[in-house]
Amino acid sequence: MTPHILTRSLDRAATTFILIVAGLGVLIPLSNLLMPQGSMFQVPTYLVALWGKYVCYAILALSIDLIWGYCGILSLGHGAFFALGGYAMGMYLMRQIGSRGVYGNPILPDFMVFLNYPKLPWYWHGFDMFWFAALMVLLVPGLLAFCFGWLAFRSRVTGVYLSIITQAMTYALLLAFFRNDFGFGGNNGLTDFKDILGFNVQADGTRAALFLLSCAALIIAFVICRAIVTSKLGKVLIAVRDAESRTRFLGYRVESYKLFVFTLSACMAGVAGALYVPQVGIINPSEFAPGNSIEAVIWVAVGGRGTLVGAALGAVVVNYAKTFFTSGPLAPYWLFMLGALFILVTLLLPKGIVGTFNAWWEPWKTRRTTGLAADEESAAREDGIGAPNPAE
Amino acid sequence: MLLGCFVVPALAGPFEDSVAKFANDEFSDTEAAIGEVASSGNPLASPIISALQDGRLSADPASKMVFITKSDGKIVDAATGATVDKLPDGAAAVRLNNRLRRTVEAALGGLTLLSPDPAKRLAAAQSVFKSHEENLLPTVDSALAKESNKSIKQAFAEARAAIILFKSDASDSDKLDAVSVIKARGDQEAMALLTGLGGDQPPLVAKAAASAVASIQSNLAMWSMVQNAWYGLSLGSVLLLAAIGLAITFGVMGVINMAHGEMVMIGAYTTFVVQEVIRTRYPELFDYSLLIAVPLAFLVAGGIGVLIERSIIRFLYGRPLETLLATWGLSLVLQQAVRTAFGPTNREVGNPSWMSGAFDLGQITITYNRLWILCFTLAVFAILLAMLRYTALGLEMRAVTQNRRMAASMGIATSRVDALTFGLGSGIAGIAGVALSQIDNVSPNLGQSYVIDSFMVVVFGGVGNLWGTLVGAFTLGIANKFLEPVAGAVLGKIAILVLIILFIQKRPRGLFALKGRAVEA
Numbered sequence: 080m081t082p083h084i085l086t087r088s089l090d091r092a093a094t095t096f097i098l099i100v101a102g103l104g105v106l107i108p109l110s111n112l113l114m115p116q117g118s119m120f121q122v123p124t125y126l127v128a129l130w131g132k133y134v135c136y137a138i139l140a141l142s143i144d145l146i147w148g149y150c151g152i153l154s155l156g157h158g159a160f161f162a163l164g165g166y167a168m169g170m171y172l173m174r175q176i177g178s179r180g181v182y183g184n185p186i187l188p189d190f191m192v193f194l195n196y197p198k199l200p201w202y203w204h205g206f207d208m209f210w211f212a213a214l215m216v217l218l219v220p221g222l223l224a225f226c227f228g229w230l231a232f233r234s235r236v237t238g239v240y241l242s243i244i245t246q247a248m249t250y251a252l253l254l255a256f257f258r259n260d261f262g263f264g265g266n267n268g269l270t271d272f273k274d275i276l277g278f279n280v281q282a283d284g285t286r287a288a289l290f291l292l293s294c295a296a297l298i299i300a301f302v303i304c305r306a307i308v309t310s311k312l313g314k315v316l317i318a319v320r321d322a323e324s325r326t327r328f329l330g331y332r333v334e335s336y337k338l339f340v341f342t343l344s345a346c347m348a349g350v351a352g353a354l355y356v357p358q359v360g361i362i363n364p365s366e367f368a369p370g371n372s373i374e375a376v377i378w379v380a381v382g383g384r385g386t387l388v389g390a391a392l393g394a395v396v397v398n399y400a401k402t403f404f405t406s407g408p409l410a411p412y413w414l415f416m417l418g419a420l421f422i423l424v425t426l427l428l429p430k431g432i433v434g435t436f437n438a439w440w441e442p443w444k445t446r447r448t449t450g451l452a453a454d455e456e457s458a459a460r461e462d463g464i465g466a467p468n469p470a471e
Numbered sequence: 472m473l474l475g476c477f478v479v480p481a482l483a484g485p486f487e488d489s490v491a492k493f494a495n496d497e498f499s500d501t502e503a504a505i506g507e508v509a510s511s512g513n514p515l516a517s518p519i520i521s522a523l524q525d526g527r528l529s530a531d532p533a534s535k536m537v538f539i540t541k542s543d544g545k546i547v548d549a550a551t552g553a554t555v556d557k558l559p560d561g562a563a564a565v566r567l568n569n570r571l572r573r574t575v576e577a578a579l580g581g582l583t584l585l586s587p588d589p590a591k592r593l594a595a596a597q598s599v600f601k602s603h604e605e606n607l608l609p610t611v612d613s614a615l616a617k618e619s620n621k622s623i624k625q626a627f628a629e630a631r632a633a634i635i636l637f638k639s640d641a642s643d644s645d646k647l648d649a650v651s652v653i654k655a656r657g658d659q660e661a662m663a664l665l666t667g668l669g670g671d672q673p674p675l676v677a678k679a680a681a682s683a684v685a686s687i688q689s690n691l692a693m694w695s696m697v698q699n700a701w702y703g704l705s706l707g708s709v710l711l712l713a714a715i716g717l718a719i720t721f722g723v724m725g726v727i728n729m730a731h732g733e734m735v736m737i738g739a740y741t742t743f744v745v746q747e748v749i750r751t752r753y754p755e756l757f758d759y760s761l762l763i764a765v766p767l768a769f770l771v772a773g774g775i776g777v778l779i780e781r782s783i784i785r786f787l788y789g790r791p792l793e794t795l796l797a798t799w800g801l802s803l804v805l806q807q808a809v810r811t812a813f814g815p816t817n818r819e820v821g822n823p824s825w826m827s828g829a830f831d832l833g834q835i836t837i838t839y840n841r842l843w844i845l846c847f848t849l850a851v852f853a854i855l856l857a858m859l860r861y862t863a864l865g866l867e868m869r870a871v872t873q874n875r876r877m878a879a880s881m882g883i884a885t886s887r888v889d890a891l892t893f894g895l896g897s898g899i900a901g902i903a904g905v906a907l908s909q910i911d912n913v914s915p916n917l918g919q920s921y922v923i924d925s926f927m928v929v930v931f932g933g934v935g936n937l938w939g940t941l942v943g944a945f946t947l948g949i950a951n952k953f954l955e956p957v958a959g960a961v962l963g964k965i966a967i968l969v970l971i972i973l974f975i976q977k978r979p980r981g982l983f984a985l986k987g988r989a990v991e992a
Contacts, residue, residue, distance in 0.1 A: 153792045153795070155795075230972075231975075231976060234977065234979055236975055236979045238791060238792070239727050239791045239795060240930060240979060242727075242792065242795060243727075243927075243930055244971075246926075247923060247926075248968075248972060250923050250968065251964075251965045251968040251972075254961050254964060254965050255962075258962075373799050377796060377800070414803050414804070414806070414807035415803075415808075418800040418801060418802070418803030418804035418805075419800065421801070421803070422783060422797045422800045422801060422804075424796075425787065425790075425794075426783065426787070426797065
């Protein structure tokens, strides 16, 4: 009997991860709101926002791991989908400012008044409604990824070529969004947000709710990814990763599988960006910088490519380290450390933290409980990167 | 006015009389004075008129003396040029109104037409061409007669034609001659002049002018094509220079080197260090600084390249995505290292004398540094091509590219070839840095701006083919420059990126793909 897809996909590690995220998602906001100011149990608001940012990065990392770790598509432009989701949310937040802007224009955001826009550009219409913006958060990155992937996968652009053109894509978007006449605030981007759904963005309660929402989104994204990679579809994806041509010769439409995960992953990145913007309070074109996308890839590599928990963990660990080091006296050395991290992880820790841990833990566990059920073992194998890809 | 003439005492000569008119504080007298002084041919005329323009000419109504306050504060008597201790108490600046200011400007133009300095004469002729002041015609005629310099003579002839064209009482045949002279000049200003011609011209002249405008227009359109092509070639040579090293590491070895741009940067900083040493120790060698920097940059960047290959990249063969990440990390480290060592700001790298300046070719200006870079790029390309074809290392490199295992079986030390190939690619990137230091800011971010473009060139041209890189670089360069006037610089660049992305869909292996039987490269 095959168990239900959800229960089957959640092994012990996955359940633990979900419980930890859920616990943090509830406890941190509660401690921030209920404990008295200055108490040692009170999490300051700035930390709530900071950790909210990490959680959004974790969702982005999950989306990258889904395509890179399980399907072998290394996208160096995922930051673009993240930023597009962020811009969609930013546009909603800009429209919510209404007449409270510096120029007091009820329709046009400040930067449009400043740049002498006669009226709202057509693509800004509808963003005053939350449901529309939320739809666009999914639709815009998804559509871009669909078109891009449809073109790229159909003509069998693979490996590093795909990586390079995804990088070119985000670079082109970076240049476009820097332009003032593109209608997205140019260099300064969108900022000065006031309300989200009628709640003040700056208020402690809103921040706590956003944090909770981000954790919920992380859990949902995790469960979706987990369901995909443990399903039959996931098996085909891994086959595509390890031997694309062989999979094609076996009769699978490789490009359809790739297109599906690529688009899904872009939507997830868009959601991450949309949750990121109200917590950070700004979105500007620098989010499109190719360096950002590559940095997101290294989070996955650090945590463990092909392990979903690892991707989320890597995002939090690397970003925590970034916050820690760039705010201290070691700030000038952060780029050395980040660079060294790229080199050392690829050279010495190719499976990442979680992958390496699994490689140690699993044989030991198997020895202890010999005769364990076969599906546990196969789950462990899926988590690793597997043998080096001969086709690459 | 008559009264004024009587009041002025006849001092010594006509020039002095004319100068004294400035002291009358009447606009009409001042105008007369300007005309007389300007046409006097006296060496003091030019300082007087320019002082008048700048408000440095003062006059004492009581004594009818006129003084020039020089820019260094000295005061001279305008009529005689003798130095005076201080201005008399009653002296006040000679007043001007707008009409007089125009007269002053025209007079100055006429004065400089006769200036002994050829550059000033040329500038004056150009300004007369634009202003076509009718009353300057005699001056232009006399200047034209005296002129011996060919190009200035031409400028005078054009200025004269401009005046005649706008002169109401000139004969039709004179005007037609003028139109043909202006048509021969053929630039933007000539067109502006002809289109500015009023509708009250005789029909023959108007027709000639219209046809001249049309001919200049098509001529200018052709020149702007030539100019775009030149800019495109120049940009293409820069792209080629930056990409050619990558064509070796990525194209020949299949190694994605994201730190390629940093090799370019290291080459540029090598040039900076060489120039610093030369500036402080051997300033007479400055013109040779680039010649010294080229081999040094090749060695420094190439050495670092070999080091990188031996310490990082060789462990990652067969894992291109990991190589990409590791070399990206490396680029961060190298950038930060240079930032720590040399500071985050732009460093000054000078142009040697043989690379500065420009010359005109028809309607376009070609700068020497761009021209040299184009030649240099083609030379590097030719040398590299010859090296790959005729040397033992080149042979081994090609063998390893085509079939690594077979090459190893034939006794080629593939790992040594790998290290040397990577060193070669990096060294060429270093050389590119020397050239790019001449046209770009030498900063730690120098390389970053080239790395995406370089990858685009290599991918577009076709991996593993140097000719593809050459064609790719020039195609992208020229396409970029032809798109720029239409779409603007940024949109043009975006359009190029989008076109490449679409192009890769069509030909995933680039313009000139290597033929092979492998299913996946």
